[in-house]
Amino acid sequence: MIEELEKVKDSILIKGIKTQELSSMLGCLRCVIKKYDKGETVISEGDKINKFGLLIEGKLQVVQYDYLGNKSVVSVIEPKQIFGEAFAYVDKISSLDVEAIEKSKVLFLDSDKLSTPCENCCTFHKQLVKNLLYTISNKNVNLTQKIECMSQRTTKEKLLTFLSLESIKNNSKEFTISLDRQALADYLGVERSAMSAELSKLRNDGIIECEKNWFKLL
Amino acid sequence: MIEELEKVKDSILIKGIKTQELSSMLGCLRCVIKKYDKGETVISEGDKINKFGLLIEGKLQVVQYDYLGNKSVVSVIEPKQIFGEAFAYVDKISSLDVEAIEKSKVLFLDSDKLSTPCENCCTFHKQLVKNLLYTISNKNVNLTQKIECMSQRTTKEKLLTFLSLESIKNNSKEFTISLDRQALADYLGVERSAMSAELSKLRNDGIIECEKNWFKLL
DNA sequence: AAAAGTATGTTGGAAATCCAACAAGTTTTT
């Protein structure tokens, strides 16, 4: 089990915890590792969650079904990322599914054990809580920024809001983004082709320069 | 200071902490209370945040300015609610403003002190961390649901997604919501009048019944 | 009880988005 943990020791959740503390952590937080084949379900909608996951290897997908039963992908989980923590701490049943899209290994941690330090108040506990607060807060900031973009009325405004936030993040008028056109359109909640057209217009109007994933605000 | 705390002792953050523990908490977390007149700024965009706030009395507004300088209200803070915690824990500068829209009293707590229990590991610390994790996770779930609604392409789908989520929350096909039409339109990111028209259509098509804040899914 | 203010529904033309289809360029596979 320790060998598996080594693979993710620089993940945001475990970062800063000494190697010699890892094994006491495993016991203290009732850690278990589970393996999933491609296509298997990791968390089902309706599950009561009291553990959250840290993906060690493979790839997962968070999906959701709307009122008509249409499936949509909410996010993709890569190794070293955590998932399910929000539902674990609000103590609600999950409204999302998590599925393995590759053969995967997941470390589950007991959410209650993590937030309630044991009597001897192990030092790694403090660090874990800090890391977890950081991670969830960070997700909140990102969700808020996505909402900021999506709240704009026109595609042009959505694009400019997104690009301006990216520019701030990169502290420069020039930057590259990690999304391709389709992913960006999905992120902003608009049609890819309409967005492409709008990008061209922004370019022709001399407001931006761009090529592939590279952008420059003028 | 203790008297002020009494007013918010059933807030989600402080809930479950014994009265006799409150005073040691005040010291341990370097609490300070600040007062603001109507119109005063509580947090400025660009501020480095290492404390977060618990509103004791009054009313605050979280606002943001887009790339053109247009102001928009992100949320309204009522007494007993906390604010600024996301920026405090990601250790980034705030990208939002918080302003008092009524004469207000705010309790500030040191975010670092809260997440790093002191040597004696006071019991209230554990409870605070739990409460904080609950609060942030809950915001996370709410933001995700808002995004789920806003991601829908048409106003009709946005409405039905929202209503279906409310129905699940209330565990019933019939329920009342806390938003008026304008607030609902803002929440979904659409035009009020267009949304009203869409609601009428849903009613005529026999998909829902509604009157004011009361809704029934058929 | 009248007046003013607020919330909601309705409507029609202007504007924006969606959608489907295709062209051109790029990357990956064979």
Place this chain on the structure above:
DNA sequence: AAAAACTTGTTGGATTTCCAACATACTTTT
């Protein structure tokens, strides 16, 4: 190196949303 698969940009008509203006109902103030 050719073929296949994928990505991006373009276009035009159908659909949807926005916007502004107004009617009606309900609430609050005077």
